[in-house]
Amino acid sequence: MGKLIVSLSPHAHSRDSVERNMYGVIIALMPALLASFYFFGLGSLVVTTTSVGACCLFEWAINKYILKKKENTLHDGSAIITGLLLAFNLPSNLPVWIVLIGALFAIGVAKMTFGGLGNNIFNPALVGRAALLVAFPAQMTSWPKIGQWGAYLDAETGATPLSIINSAIRQGDVSLLDELPSSMELFLGSTNGGAGAMGEICGLALLFGLAFMLYNRIITWHIPASILGTVFVFAGLLHLSDSVYPDPISALFTGGLMLGAIFMATDYVTSPMTPKGQIIYGIAIGVLTVIIRNWGAYPEGVSFAILIMNAFTPLINNYVKPKRFGETSK
Amino acid sequence: MKIKTFSMGGIHPNENKLTHEVPTIVAELPKQAIFPLSQHIGAPAKPVVQKGDKVKVGTMIAEAGGFVSAPIFSSVSGTVFKIDTAIDATGYRKPVIIINVEGDEWEESIDRSNKLEVVETHPDLTPEEIVNRIKNAGVVGMGGACFPTFIKLTPPPTAKAECVIINAVECEPYITADYRLMMERSDEILVGLELLMIGAKVTKGYIGIETNKPAAIELLTEKCAKKFNGTKYQVEVVPLKQRYPQGGEKQLVDAVIQRQVPAPPAIPVNVGAIVQNVGTAFAVYEAVMKNKPLFERYTTVTGKKLANPGNFQVRMGTPMIDLINACGGMPEGDNKLLAGGPMMGKALTSVEVPICKGTNSVTIISDEEARRKEPQPCIRCAKCVGVCPMGLEPYLLAKLSEVKNWERAESEDITSCIECGSCHYTCPAHRPLLDNIRQGKATVMGIIRARAAK
Numbered sequence: 154m155g156k157l158i159v160s161l162s163p164h165a166h167s168r169d170s171v172e173r174n175m176y177g178v179i180i181a182l183m184p185a186l187l188a189s190f191y192f193f194g195l196g197s198l199v200v201t202t203t204s205v206g207a208c209c210l211f212e213w214a215i216n217k218y219i220l221k222k223k224e225n226t227l228h229d230g231s232a233i234i235t236g237l238l239l240a241f242n243l244p245s246n247l248p249v250w251i252v253l254i255g256a257l258f259a260i261g262v263a264k265m266t267f268g269g270l271g272n273n274i275f276n277p278a279l280v281g282r283a284a285l286l287v288a289f290p291a292q293m294t295s296w297p298k299i300g301q302w303g304a305y306l307d308a309e310t311g312a313t314p315l316s317i318i319n320s321a322i323r324q325g326d327v328s329l330l331d332e333l334p335s336s337m338e339l340f341l342g343s344t345n346g347g348a349g350a351m352g353e354i355c356g357l358a359l360l361f362g363l364a365f366m367l368y369n370r371i372i373t374w375h376i377p378a379s380i381l382g383t384v385f386v387f388a389g390l391l392h393l394s395d396s397v398y399p400d401p402i403s404a405l406f407t408g409g410l411m412l413g414a415i416f417m418a419t420d421y422v423t424s425p426m427t428p429k430g431q432i433i434y435g436i437a438i439g440v441l442t443v444i445i446r447n448w449g450a451y452p453e454g455v456s457f458a459i460l461i462m463n464a465f466t467p468l469i470n471n472y473v474k475p476k477r478f479g480e481t482s483k
Numbered sequence: 484m485k486i487k488t489f490s491m492g493g494i495h496p497n498e499n500k501l502t503h504e505v506p507t508i509v510a511e512l513p514k515q516a517i518f519p520l521s522q523h524i525g526a527p528a529k530p531v532v533q534k535g536d537k538v539k540v541g542t543m544i545a546e547a548g549g550f551v552s553a554p555i556f557s558s559v560s561g562t563v564f565k566i567d568t569a570i571d572a573t574g575y576r577k578p579v580i581i582i583n584v585e586g587d588e589w590e591e592s593i594d595r596s597n598k599l600e601v602v603e604t605h606p607d608l609t610p611e612e613i614v615n616r617i618k619n620a621g622v623v624g625m626g627g628a629c630f631p632t633f634i635k636l637t638p639p640p641t642a643k644a645e646c647v648i649i650n651a652v653e654c655e656p657y658i659t660a661d662y663r664l665m666m667e668r669s670d671e672i673l674v675g676l677e678l679l680m681i682g683a684k685v686t687k688g689y690i691g692i693e694t695n696k697p698a699a700i701e702l703l704t705e706k707c708a709k710k711f712n713g714t715k716y717q718v719e720v721v722p723l724k725q726r727y728p729q730g731g732e733k734q735l736v737d738a739v740i741q742r743q744v745p746a747p748p749a750i751p752v753n754v755g756a757i758v759q760n761v762g763t764a765f766a767v768y769e770a771v772m773k774n775k776p777l778f779e780r781y782t783t784v785t786g787k788k789l790a791n792p793g794n795f796q797v798r799m800g801t802p803m804i805d806l807i808n809a810c811g812g813m814p815e816g817d818n819k820l821l822a823g824g825p826m827m828g829k830a831l832t833s834v835e836v837p838i839c840k841g842t843n844s845v846t847i848i849s850d851e852e853a854r855r856k857e858p859q860p861c862i863r864c865a866k867c868v869g870v871c872p873m874g875l876e877p878y879l880l881a882k883l884s885e886v887k888n889w890e891r892a893e894s895e896d897i898t899s900c901i902e903c904g905s906c907h908y909t910c911p912a913h914r915p916l917l918d919n920i921r922q923g924k925a926t927v928m929g930i931i932r933a934r935a936a937k
Contacts, residue, residue, distance in 0.1 A: 154813045155815065155817040155818060155850075157818065157819065157820050157830075157831065157832060157833070157834070158817055158818065158819045158830065158850060158853060158854075159819070159831070159832055160830055160853070161830075161917065161918050161921065162825075162826060162827050162828060162829065162830075162902075162904050162917070163825060163826045163827070163904030163907050163908050163917065164819060164821060164825040164826070164828065164830065164848060164853050165497070165656060165825035165826060165848075165852075165908060166856070166907075166908055166913070167494070167496070167908055167909050167911075169909065169910075169911040170856075170911050170912075170913070171859050171862055171911050171912050173911065174862070174864060174911055229859070269860070270860060270862060271860040271861050271862045271912075272860070373865075373869070421862050421863050421864040421865070422862060424863075425865075426863060426868050426876060426878065427865070427868055427876070428868075474876070474895075475491075475868060475871075475874045475875070475876065476491075476874050477873065477874040477875065478490075478491060478733065478737075478743055478744075478746075478872065478873040478874045478899065479733070479743040479744050479745040479749070479899075480743075480745070480746070480874070481745070
């Protein structure tokens with residue numbers, strides 16, 4: 154007879170793992186990645202490969218040479234996600250060296266400085282994007298038009314739907330909105346002159362990812378639903394008050410809203426821990442997004458809205474508690 | 484109709500009910516029986532026999548050691564070998580009475596016939612008499628917690644019982660003892676329920692069974708209708724959706740009558756419910772109607788690597804190794820031996836630990852199945868919060884325990900934790916959440932007691 158093994162209960166464990174969740178997110182990102190290859194061709198391939206490769210390299214190098222950890226953390230897959238999400242937020246004609254700086258900010262500053270996966274306060278990919286937007290405003294706001302297969306640095310750029318909306322609001326001129334692609338085109342990825350960041354162009358592909366993650370219980374509905382619901386209602390009310398504001402369907406499928414609501418705001422580490430907290434967080438992101446988009450300096454508001462709410466997450470965790478069993482509602 | 488269940492959290496571990504359809508067999512008598520004096524919650528029992536005394540089956544060998552306590556009866560006939568210490572389920576050496584078995588001679592007061600006794604033919608059974616007989620027979624909760632049953636039947640004056648809920652959920656993986664009992668002794672269980680209802684002075688009864696036991700639901704529904712229709716009793720079999728930890732008292736009350744027991748020190752009877760395990764109902768029947776004290780029980784002996792897992796009607800005091808040998812012997816290699824199931828069972832340090840009042844299962848899981856994975860940093864996925872059936876935040880409680888912030892742990896309701904292990908089971912980063920929370924809970928409860936004593 155062998156030894157008796159002794160440990161505390163429970164003695165059964167689920168087969169869930171950090172890797173299962175992280176690679177699940179990566180699979181969920183695949184439809185959007187394919188869409189970005191389809192719409193932006195060569196440029197998308199170069200930028201994505203650089204971003205993912207650089208994120209992994211920086212994480213590995215920082216672990217090994219600066220933190221001097223014996224074990225490396227690349228296998229958990231989180232660096233790949235950061236790389237993909239950073240690329241999804243960039244224009245497909247961004248030079249390689251700028252992508253590298255973005256990856257260094259994302260992994261080096263926003264993630265590893267805080268202690269790596271699980272400890273960072275801000276979403277690493279969004280920190281990377283925000284840093285680039287401040288440092289390289291010109292390169293970061295020239296968006297290639299879709300459908301240029303072989304183009305990279307030489308891609309022809311155009312106005313994003315959000316910048317069209319933004320000028321319409323600023324100039325108070327409703328007729329400018331005629332240039333907007335139709336809602337259906339925004340949803341599928343517009344083919345006539347649409348432009349934008351690589352990952353945000355096809356709403357349908359992102360929704361596939363959402364369905365996959367919900368089905369596999371990688372995330373819950375609370376954050377995406379509260380963000381999208383809030384934007385829909387808020388933008389709808391604005392549209393009713395003045396038709397210079399875009400209709401709520403366009404608001405949902407323009408810019409990075411889908412990408413942000415599905416993949417960035419749901420980042421485990423930087424979002425609240427309780428369903429109630431997640432809904433508060435989602436509503437706040439929705440409200441901030443609409444405010445920044447319509448009345449702020451930038452046409453795009455999702456990433457800043459998420460970063461701002463990332464900062465509030467510890468506070469939400471402190472004050473928003475789940476309903477305890479047997480607690481009588483106050 | 485929507486199938487009922489409890490209102491928050493919960494998990495669905497693999498069932499592994501290997502022995503569902505294996506009929507119960509009577510276990511062989513051991514050569515030596517070991518009776519720990521502490522088989523229940525409360526004060527240990529006090530021995531009333533001495534070395535060399537002759538005892539029969541059903542002889543009291545230790546009396547209750549206080550109000551919250553229970554007497555212990557010999558399950559065998561023979562000679563008291565010694566009063567000593569032996570390793571019990573806690574892993575420590577604890578006081579025990581050891582009896583060398585000689586023959587199988589029963590106390591004459593015990594009715595050994597198989598005839599079903601019903602309440603109608605015993606008009607002398609007042610509620611007080613029933614509670615008294617339960618107390619004197621040493622009956623305790625048979626689901627594992629082992630709280631003396633008579634205390635549950637006499638609630639504090641501030642609470643009023645409205646119903647008796649029979650816990651036939653058996654949500655722990657592997658265990659099938661309660662299921663076999665229901666399939667084989669349903670009439671006795673229903674008389675036991677009637678006695679419990681009389682004892683608690685209520686007329687409403689429920690039997691909560693998970694839907695993975697359709698045969699038991701059907702059988703008991705039919706028998707309940709036959710027995711209770713047209714009487715003053717209203718008894719309902721409640722099918723429950725499969726979900727762990729539905730067999731937890733608070734979860735079961737929530738699932739069956741949709742009332743939530745407030746945080747400790749509140750108990751189920753504060754919302755009108757008295758919860759008793761189905762095995763306890765059977766023990767109550769035998770104690771009251773057959774004058775048979777609690778010294779025998781149904782126990783599952785199971786494990787994927789066991790040659791012949793099975794269900795046994797076993798005399799308490801039988802060393803586990805006897806039952807394991809009856810199932811084909813301890814499997815090769817390193818194993819984990821559990822008293823109870825894999826979610827809440829205790830890992831034992833010896834195969835000689837005896838079957839006690841609360842041993843519903845002897846579960847053997849292999850090294851590979853039981854081994855914990857290397858913990859990784861918390862990724863704050865919030866899955867532990869989602870599965871907690873008490874509405875707590877396990878990640879936070881575990882962290883607060885690690886950093887010994889007892890004040891905050893108390894204000895975050897660490898004492899409400901029922902130690903079901905759902906968080907620990909679920910954690911994708913394999914963090915030992917419950918280990919830390921358990922330690923924190925024990926410390927905080929000590930602090931609360933010390934404060935109250937001032």
